[in-house]
Amino acid sequence: MRLGFHISIAGSLQECIRRAVKRRCTTLQMFSGAPVQWRRPPMTDRQASEFADGLLERDIQPHFLHAKYLLNVCSPNLDLREKSVADLCEEVAIAGRLRAAGVVMHLGSVGSEGHVEEGTERVARAIDAACEAVPEGPPIILENSAGQGNIVGATFEQLAAIIASTHRPERVRCCVDTAHAFGAGIALHTQDGLEAMLTEIERTFGIDRLALLHVNDSKVPFGSGRDRHWHTGLGEIGREAMARIVNHPRLIHLPFIMETPGTEADDVSNMRRIRRLIRPENRPPLPPLPHDLR
């Protein structure tokens, strides 16, 4: 079992490692730049390989990139769509340089006038473009959505439709965000609902295609269609349901990434809480905290 957070790279890549070590991460996710800007800070090959080596040395593996929030490969606006596809190609190339295990992406919105089927086609074409631009690059990881604002990916069927449509299905993996699923009306907060979700995953894209789980609690009610992350076990999904998820034998091998709000102290509390939810026989050892970070 691997536990980690979405970690900021503000300052430098080395600073990102330091933050991850302080939070006792054994996996992480990050942006390659500011998520709301198209421009990226330059990254030399040396910086990239020192980062990858640094994570390997500390056994923080695997690590993932998350595509920008600006990205909308489904947009009805052609300019934004093209910009998004180009940026996804760049993201996959950077992920390769950083030896990341993949690029997690939100699938984008077709807008209030658009149809979801159009969206799944556009995502598939974006994947094809990125795979062509970076033939040996890491996987592209499709994240489910809460359905807010016509964002594609509120059902696992939509993820499966994208995979069926792309020319490079072997390059595609999936990420389930628990807060998004809960928002989309997938009842993962009940025991039967969690089993039904896993059955649905198996029926659609297949559980082996899961690359990671975003283990977020939700600040908004079940089926709200909204995406508001909350601290582990303290939201609407709650302790008991979170415990069932993180101990589930079919999920336990996955990297669990928390994208919870707040400060470093909040992250430390969330790590403590999620570890308490994990049964002792499943709970991984706590990585050591170096003296200079205490």
Ligand SMILES: [Zn+2]
């Ligand atoms: Zn997420």
Ligand SMILES: [Zn+2]
């Ligand atoms: Zn979210």
